[in-house]
Amino acid sequence: MIKITFPDKAVREYPEGTTAMDIAKSISEGLARNVLSAKVNGKLWDTTRPITEDSTLELLTWDSPDGKATLWHSSAHLMAEALESFYPGVKFGIGPPVEGGFYYDVDLGKNSISSDDFKKIEDKMLELARQSNTYTRKEVSKRDAIKYFEEKGDEYKLDLLKDLEDGQITFYTQGNFTDLCRGPHIPNTGYIKAVKLLNIAGAYWRGDETKKQLTRIYGITFPKQSLLQEYLVMVEEAKKRDHRKLGKEMELFTFSEKVGLGLPLWLPKGAMLRERLESFLRKAQLKSGYVPVVTPHIGNKQLYVTSGHYEKYGKDSFQPIRTPAEGEEFFLKPMNCPHHCEIYKSKPYSYKDLPVRLAEFGTVYRYEQSGELHGLTRVRGFTQDDAHLFCRPDQVKKEFIKVIDLVLYVFRALDLTEFTAQISLRDPENKAKYIGSDENWDKAEKAIIEAAAEKGLKTVVEIGEAAFYGPKLDFMVKDALGRKWQLGTIQVDYNLPERFELEYTGSDNKKHRPVMIHRAPFGSLERFVALLIEHCAGNFPMWLAPEQVIILPVSDHYMDYAKKVCTLLNNSDIRALVDERPEKVGRKIRDAEVKKFPFMLIVGEKEQETGTVSVRKHGGEDLGVKKVEEFRDYVMKEIEEKIASFEEVNAG
RNA sequence: GCCGAUGUAGCUCAGUUGGUUAGAGCUACUGAUUUGUAAUCAGUAGGUCGGGGGUUCGAGUCCCUCCAUCGGCUCCA
Structure with a gap:
């Protein structure tokens, strides 16, 4: 036993x-x-x-991520079996489960496949699933495994086998399909009750652009038919939150082919929203000891040669701008740090002057491959809420904590509660990849880990994900469709101070090198707004909403009163307007709902007589009749609480 | 950039196997209606069917090409 x-x-x-x-x-x-x-x-x-x-x-x-992954992994094998039945001789790459389903990379040889073929493949998969074929595990020697795939002529599996150790190799077979696989798998195909193939894409073998491009087929399966229906509904709902759709509907931003790919045009409502975000952060930064700087949109090539960015990212930059007579070379600014380093260098510092915190909403331009562009989340021109802190090594941890406070302050004001904090450390096995002394790295990594722990952040540690110049902490947020994006970031950097030969005079009267911290709570305004739209489905926190209140007179007779109410609110900096159309109230309410006004004020005879407004919140909640001044105070209080000053929030 | 899909009015979409002047709803504009918590009625305007080329007596529809958009190209059997 x-x-x-x-x-x-x-x-x-x-x-x-x-x-x-x-x-x-x-x-x-x-x-x-x-x-x-x-x-x-x-x-x-x-x-x-x-x-x-x-x-x-x-x-x-099914309730556990590993359980789902097992079903999906087995589903990938099932799809492979279906594919093999339609396309004999098809070769298989890898077929893993992923978040939200699975895929299999296949080489169809002369055949090609499109989404029109999905139906027949799905049907075949379901047919095979109903046979409840068992997944059988078998240990095989490396020699036998190689022999099997040589006979099958599958060079991809042979490539994979190269890296596997003899004695560790297993095959799994279900029905007529056998695959090299570590497992585990579900007991039999009968557990798969619903199948949906999602899309088809090209994917390079082993993610390497120089290798052959395989056809990747994505799918998802469920152990219950009803779960598929729920999933499809969920996907439809998610599409409604897409920032590209809402951004257009709400007139926040647009793109123009003439202006260029990946270059967003902010419309008045979007621009005002951006400005509110900026001024909100500016205020907090001022209180937090940052000083503003402004730097130009282009920089001499030499600047980026010094920073090392030219060598590393030169090809991902817009090509040089040359002066006509002198032939000088300039690049559109791909980042602000080199400029800020030069600002630091403009005068000598004592150890008592540090930290120096230079902040700038700096617009930068980076070449992204056309296929990589995506709404506002991946663009070619964007504005970072950038700042660089120059501090002594002993100040790193304290500064780091202060930055975390700032990021959390920002997230709180925007109701962004669902994020993960990722600590990226260097790979200790591969120190050559990184620059800077062991001592500094250890100190910086320790500082980040401790700082995150002290702030009670739920963190994920990723070994080997650090930048070559230092460890970092990133704030990751998912979009409506579950794709992960990096928003805020805090990075420690030993590289640029070295390259730019930055110094300060220590208490020992000797020159020392400062440590640099890059940080951006939003990351970029573009991406941040995109994620914010998706998170609140366009229903912004009231302090940010392009228009906060709409006043709906029941008929023309109450128009003057409506305008009076509007003026009163406007005088208190509440963004209000009157729906002056000769429409029925029902219509005005509907339109206001669609346009996502946080508050609707209905005014008619009763209200006019008593100096009140009838308050309806977006979504239909009725707050009843309030005195106009009472409503004004209510709104102002709500805004104040949300964007309470930085010291207030961080006092506790 | 590469693979796949898509591209018809400002928006959302119809448009049979190629066959007269390309349709609808919303929006906009005009008029009527003066309205109490998610759509009042009527009229008008709006399209070189993404651009270019080709096949055809005839192309929104078929072919080629370019452009843009969407999904994907890290997650190691």
């Missing part, structure tokens, strides 16, 4: 060689029907694979 320890610490005995499926059955039939895979001693395990020693066991169902 072996001892099995469950997640709740309960221990039960089972015969040696029992399986997760047997154990699930011993608990309940329902569980057995839902269990997709298992974790045995922390390792993913097929439910049908014997367990031979005392183990901890976790049964994985």
Whole structure:
């Protein structure tokens, strides 16, 4: 007998060689029907694979990410089987589960495939699923594995086999399909009840542009038909939040082919929104010891040679602008840091002067491949809410904490609660990739980790993801469709101070090198606004809304009163306007709802007589009748609370 | 850039196997209606069917090409 320890610490005995499926059955039939895979001693395990020693066991169902991944991974194999039946001789690359489904990279040879073929592939997959074919695991020697794929003529699997160790290689077979695979898999194909192929894309073998491009087919499957329906509804809902759609509808920004790809044009309402964000941050930064600087949009090539950006990113920059007579070379500014370094250098500093915090809403331009452009989230010209802090090594941690405070302050004012903080450290196995002394790195990494812990951030640590010049902390947010984007970022940099030979005089009267911290709470205004739109579905926090209040007179007779109310609100800096159209109230309300006004004030005879307004919130909530002044104070208070000053928020 | 899909009025979409003057709703404009919590009625205007080339007696529809847009191109069997 072996001892099995469950997640709740309960221990039960089972015969040696029992399986997760047997154990699930011993608990309940329902569980057995839902269990997709298992974790045995922390390792993913097929439910049908014997367990031979005392183990901890976790049964994985659809409710766990690993359970989903197992179903999707098995689905990738199922799709491969379907594809092989239609396209004999098809070669397979990799077919992993991903967030939101799975894909398989295939080489169809002379055949090609399009979304028109999805239906028949889906049908075939469902047909194979209904056969409830078991996924069978088999250990094979490297020699046999190579032989198998040589016979099959699949060079991609052979390429993968090169990196695998003999004795560690397993095959999985279901129905007529056998694949090189680590597993685990679901017990049989019958667990897959609903199939939806999503899209088709080109993907280079091993992500390498110089290698052959394979056809990648994305799909998603579910253990229940109803889950597919829910998923489709969810996707439709997400599309409604798309910032590209809402940005157009709400007249925030637009693009023009004539102006150029990836170069957003901010419309008046969007520009005002941007300005509000900027002034909000400016105010907080001023209180936080930043000083503003302004630098030009182009910089001499030599500047970027010094910074190292020319060598590393030269090809991702817009090509040089030359002066006609002198032939000098300038680049459109791809980042602000080199300029800021030169500002730092404009005068000598004592250790007592540090930290120096230079802030600029700097517009930068980067060449992005045309296919990479995406609404406001990936553009070629954008404005960073950039700042560079020059500090002593002993100040790094404190400064880092202050920056985290600032980022959290910004996120709070915008109701951005769903973000993850990612700490990117260097790969200790590969120190050659990075510049700077071990001592400085250790200090900086420790400072970041401690700073994040002190602020109680939920963090994910990524080893090897640091920039070559220093570790960083990024704030990641997902868009409506679940794609991850980086917003705020805080980065420690030892490289630029070195390259620009930045100095300060220490208490020892010797020259020392400052440490630089790059930081941008929004990241870029463009991307930030995009994500903000998707997060609030266009219903901005009131202090940001392009128009905050619309006054709806019941008929023309109350127009003068409506205008009076409007003026009163405007005088208190509340953005209000009157719907003067001779429409019915119902119509005006509907239009105001569609246009996402946070507040609607209905005024008619009753209100006019009593100096009141009837308050309806966006979404339909009725706040009842209020005195005009009372409503004004209510709105002002709500705004104040939301954008409480930086010191207030950080006092506690 | 590469792979795949898409491109008809300001917006959302119809438009049979190629066949007369390309349609609808919303928006805009004009007029009537003076209205109490998600769409009042009527009329008018608006399109070189993404650009260019070709096949055809005839192209929004078929072919080629260019452009733009959308999805993807890191997540290592």
